[in-house]
Structure formats: C-alpha cells, structure tokens
Amino acid sequence: MANLEINFAGIKSPNPFWLASGPPTNSGYQIMKAFDQGWGGAVWKTLGVPVINVSSRYGAINHRGSRVVGFNNIELITDRRLCDNLREMEEVKKYFPNHAVIASLMVQTKQEWHQIVNDVQNAGADGIELNFGCPHGMCERGMGSAVGQEPAILEMITRWVMEVAKIPVIVKLTPNISDITEPAQAARRAGANAISLINTIQSLVGVDIDNFVTYPVVENHSTNGGYCGPAVKPIAMNMVKNCAQHPLVQIPISGIGGIENWHDAVEFILLGASSVQVCTAAMHYGFGIIRDMTSGLEQYMDSHGFATIDQFVGKALPNVKHWEELNLKYSVKASIDEDKCIGCQLCYIACEDGAHQAIDLNEDKTIRTPRINEENCVGCNLCSLICPVENCITMVRKDDGTQHQTWKQRTDANNIPVTFDDDLAGGLGHTIPDPVKAFGKL
C-alpha cells in the first residue's frame, strides 16, 4: 500500500497535497477545515502589512461549457492583522501537529523580514514561503514579482531571511521572467531550502466589449491580474522541469500551476516536484476534491509499484531532451478504427486545412469514415488529438526501430539543409496540392 507521506526539505506532511497561498488559506478556520478533509499542508495566505482590497477581484475564462479553465485575480496579500493570523496559526498547529503549516510572507525592509520570520516561527509554522511572485498590485510597491524578476534582489532578501530562519525556507518564483532558472539559482545561492513555482502569470483575462474595459471591473476601470487555473499547467510544468534539470538549482521543488486532480499532481512529481500546491481548484470545487486526489495518487502508486513519493520524483526528467537529440528516424502514422469512427470527419478537415492533406474522404459520400493517406501522413498527431472518440485514431509506429539519427548527429555530419532551396529539405516528397485547387472547395 502506497505511503503518501513526504518530507519536503524538512517539512513533514501526511501527503504531498498542499493548499497554495491564496483565498482558501485566508484563515485558520479554512485551513482546519481543509486538514480535516485530508489536505496534507497549507501555505497561509501571504502575511505582511495588511492591505486594503478592491471589489471586484476575479475574472475567468470559460470554454465551451467548461467553466473557469483559466482564472485571474487582482486580490492582494492578506487584509487581516498579523496578530489575528498568528493566533489562528497557533490554534491550527495545536489541532494538527503533524500537518504542514507554511507561512507565506511578503514585507519590505530587512527589519520587517526579520521580525515577521520570528513571529511565524514563534506561532509554530513548519516552514516559510517567500512570496516573490505576485504579479499585480504588490509589485507596484516593490514587492512580489518585482523581487522575483531581479535575481540579485531575490538573493539579498533571501539571505536576510536565512539569517534568522530556524525552519525550512521556500522561495516562491514568478513565471513573469524569461529564464526561470535564474531566480531559482539565486534562491539556491542564498541558501534557501526549496523553491516553489509557478506564481500567477501577469494577465488580462478578458475585455468587456460593450463597455471597453478589461475584467475584473472596478467601477469603470480594471488592471492586470495574475493568471492561474487549468490553462496554465503546461507553462508551469515546463518551468518546473527547467528548474529540476538545472545543475545549479538541485533543491526540492514544490509544484504549482493548474493542478486540480491526482493526474496533474503525478505529472508535476514526475517532472521533479516533491510536493504540489493547489489553489484555483479548491476555490472552484471546495476542499472535498482532496478525496479524489489522495485516492487517485494511491491507486497510481500501487499500480506502478511506487511505495513512496520519492520513488518517482523526477522520473520523467531524463526523457525530456533538447529537440536536436530526438530521433529523426522514428515514424508514426495515423490509423482510424473503422468500428469506432462516428463519421464526424473532423480529422479530415483538420488535416486538410490545418496540416498535411493526408486524410481522404470516401468517394461514396454515404461512407463517412475517412482514410489515412500514409504517404502524406507526417505523424503529427493532430487528427488523433481532435477525434472525439476515445482511441479511435491511434498513431502506429511504422519504422522498424533499428535506426537512430538526430539533428545533432546530422549537423555534426554536415548532412543538413543549409541553403534556402536545399534538396535536403524534410518536406521534399510530400504531395502538396496545386494552389488553384483550393478555389470553391469547402
């Protein structure tokens, strides 16, 4: 039976699922309720000098019947007094001594940092997360992502914290930067025990096209917010992978960004995260989703023979390579299962208009199952991705697996196209229809 317990840079937790710093961790009440339902840890809504928030605060992207696939907020850090938060933190630790309570912090001066670190340590926090990520509001005041975007300043402030920290320190990174590994390395240099990422992505979630203002609307105006939710997961995973693979980072990573189920969590763990944090999904569905998350993770670990989380942290990392290292001789072609095909012909038009004209319709229009033209099929996956039927279109390997040739090898062997009209062009030999055949074709 899988053991979900983790020891994340010295912070122990009954499972790797933590609530990320945000509205669900605004109070001791919410965190107690979450722990009671099975969450392993919680990163307290960022503490600092309390703010005054605006109304309204959130905006969302809905996509064809799915609500909140992307979420955007302009809420700031806690608007509650530090003394109230600390009192509740002590209370939570009294009831849940074995759960992870991490205090997210954001202040300005060295003196403030020293004081607040000591305060949360005294309140019983198990760890500290430095919020260097918030990309709206707080950054205008020189905090949040303003720090995360300047590795030197991030390093300096982290050093201030490390001077007084007696508990593990996690540096939370902003994705609003061209190379995420730079602030990650700075955190490592400053002696941080771990990093967490990503914070939200600077965003405008939508425009009110009748009143000419972006969302969320505050009277007649708006401002950029921070973007999160399921839509940001791919961006977050790439950044987690970049940090996990970097030789000068090599400290534990808490993965954040669009996680809403066990499958998402497994993906982050396979890319190097050893704990995961969730906020938007808890805001959308409530704390009850944890039951599905822990049950699914257990099931996954049992079916793959992983006894502990550690056994699969980063297990996918060796397989994420540079493009130039991929095998150019590997070849897959689409294959349509005629018994499963429902005849929507979306694969046909997707390939016809959006790819390589490698799917043909039957001349007999009453037969709606399209046919793959293997000569033109480049194995791009598009048809299999848009097909609405599970496992109807599969990509079948066609090469015999004996040959291996990468772009790097071809470059080294001077066997690559180098002129505009080079005969080594990869697309040479594909049948491209005559442009005039496009006229009048649906």
Add this chain to the structure above:
Amino acid sequence: MAEHRNPPKLQDADNRFAPIKPLMSNTMAYYESSRCLFCYDAPCTIACPTSIDIPLFIRQINNGNLTGAAKTIYQSNFLGNTCGKVCPTEVLCEGACVFNKMNIKPIDIGRLQNFATNSAILTRQKFFVVPEENGKSVAVIGAGPAGISCACQLRASGYMVDIYEARNNPSGLALHGIAPYKITNEEALMEVEFLREQFGFNVFYNTRIDSKEDIAVLEAKYDAFFLGIGLGSSTEIKIRGEGKPNCIGATEFIEEIKTRPVSTPIAKRVIVLGGGNTAMDAASECARLGAENVIVAYRRSQPEMKAYYFEYDLAKVAGVRGMFNLAPIEIVGENSAEGVKFIRTETVNGILKEIPGSDFVIACDLVIKATGQAKQTSLFANISGLTLDEAGRISVNGATGQTANPGYFAGGDAVNGGAEVVNAVAEGKLAGDGIHEYLSALI
C-alpha cells in the same frame, strides 16, 4: 382507468398540452450548444430537407451571436421556428447526429433552432432586404408552409406576390393539423407575421380558388402560379355507417380542438382508425382531454405503422392503447356511432388478408378516421395541362417544381402526397427559384 379527468380543468389542460419541446433557457442553450462537434459536411445538415447549416448556427449560439444564428436558419428555411417545433427531428437532423453512434444523446437541434429563431421573432430582426419590384407578379394558391416559403423566395427576387387562402388564417396544417403540444396557433401565426413584415407579400384570406372562372381571373392578372394547396378533408374509408355524426376525420378533429375551449367534454370511449402520425396525434389529444378509453386500431401489424416510434410512444404515455391487425368493416349504432365492427387480419406472403369469421365489435362513443386526406382534385381539373400521377398527386419537375403546364409550379402535400412541414418549406423555396428561372427566361 383513465389517466386524465374529463373535461380537464384549465390548469390540467395547461400541463397536458404543455410544449413537448419547451423553449430553452440561455444556460441550457449554452451548455447544449457547447456539445456540438462542428462536424465536417455534417450529417445533420445532409438530413435536413432544407439543408440548414446546423453546425454553424449552433456555433453562433455558443459564441453569443444569436441573431447570426437565426439568420443562418432563415436563409435556408423561412419557417425555421415552426420546423424547429414540428419537425420529426428524431428521424432527421437529430437522428443523423454522430453522437447516436456512440450512444450519446444527440444534440437537441430542434430546440436550439427555436432558441435562436424565437429570439429573432420576438426582437423583430430583419434579415431580408426585398429588392425593388421587377414588374412581374406571381399568385400563390394556399398560405400553408409551401406557399409561404415560395412567396418569401419570390419576394426576395423582386416579384409582387399575392397569396390566396381559402381559410381565414395562414400556416395550413402547421396551424390546423398539428397537436398543440408541438406548436400553438400563436407561435405559428407569429412566424408568418414576422415573414410578412419583412417580405411584404399580400395574403387574401377566405378566398378559395376553385372554379374555372377563378382561374381565368388569376391567369389574366399574374405571370406565374404556385399551387401549395395541400390536401383536402379526411378520406372516406367506405364502410357502412361511416356517415354517422360522431364518426369524424382526424384533421377536422385536431382543427376543432385547437380552436374550442378545453372545458368541452370529450367522448368517454374513442376509437382512432389508422396507423400514421396523425392517428397518434388525434389519439394522444383525446387521452389528454380526458377520454377514458382511447384505442388506436390499425389494420396491419405494429411494425408496419407509418407513425414514427416516438409518436406512438408519446400517445402511449398519454394513455392510448394500440390494437393491431384489425380492419374496420362497419360503424355500428342506431343514429350515432356506438361501436366499430372489426375483422382480424393477417399478412400472408406480403398480402393483407381478413380472417373469416373473426369479426367483433368494440363499443365507443366517438370514431376518428385517420386514414389519410383526399386530394384537391376539383381544382386540378380546372387548370389546363396539369398532369397527376397514379396516386392523384401533381406531377412536377423535381428540380424546379414546374408542372406540365409551364406557368404553374407546385409543392408541398399536393405534390408529395402528404409529408412534413419541412418538406413543404423546401419544395416551396425550390419552386420559388424555379419560377424565377422560368420568368427570367421568358424575356
């Protein structure tokens, strides 16, 4: 035991005659339209007799362009709202939906269509700009779906169009012959008014065109003619006792109950003769009006019924009982029908045979004949050069709707022998183009 009370109270009647395809809410329409796959060369569009670009209008609904969605519908089908309500979508667009192949509920196309068209009608959208009149005029006989559709198409090409209608209302069977839980008279009339406002055709009600003299007057005045006259009264079954006052035709019955107060008591025991959709409608309505015992009696077996399975289901749900392989041989009773004498039948080598000596009487208080409608042969005879097929239908060129008399075009039930409203709409529109082509070539 009857399921319903006779006569129904007003609020009961509201429930029993509540629309079977009620108007969607914005939220329902959003979620339902989200499900559409946007198939290429979509089977739903292929299945639609008017070829509405269904995936397009559903996507327009989903993306918040309700007016655009209605425009897409009306460009293919002038009676988009009526058809959304009365079409047998289960065997047309929705029956063709690819989701059926996965045993997933097909997209609720009819109701989405109504969601868009209803909004356009209520907000009085104008989708069509009628060009200046081209100096030619066309007379349309019959203001049913075929005639209205033909008139709209002709107006869009600049013809002056007068519609002559024998009744005091437009819409033909959509108004008179379709059950009220499918479409109300208000809904049917609203759409015709919506069309008349933007197309500006003239309708002369209570004007039956029948005699040679009528025809001569019209021929002197108009350049071409469209016959959208539908079918006549219910056919006789030619059995003894058929003339009794409580032995009536189904279309006449449906027309009557659509106009009379629901509190009028209905007969306790009703026998409906026939196995088509009209028989189901009539039987279902009797049960909903509180008749205690409603039987649909069909002379062939159940699988041979012309009624769609969902229409029979709808009747059964209302409390109707189906009886099969029973041929009526006499309406019994002194002055009024007191029962129907049936004889059992069987099909031997594809031929329906009566089983001698198997006759028996089922008592009833009302007999409804739903065995088809007669052709309007009296008018046909007065138009020179028309040819009819062996079934008494007007013969036309399928591509243009032109009859054997080149100035006359036709469509709808008079041509197809009795099909759906949507077929009439398609044929009317086609004939509109046919007339335009014909008159343009005359110059």
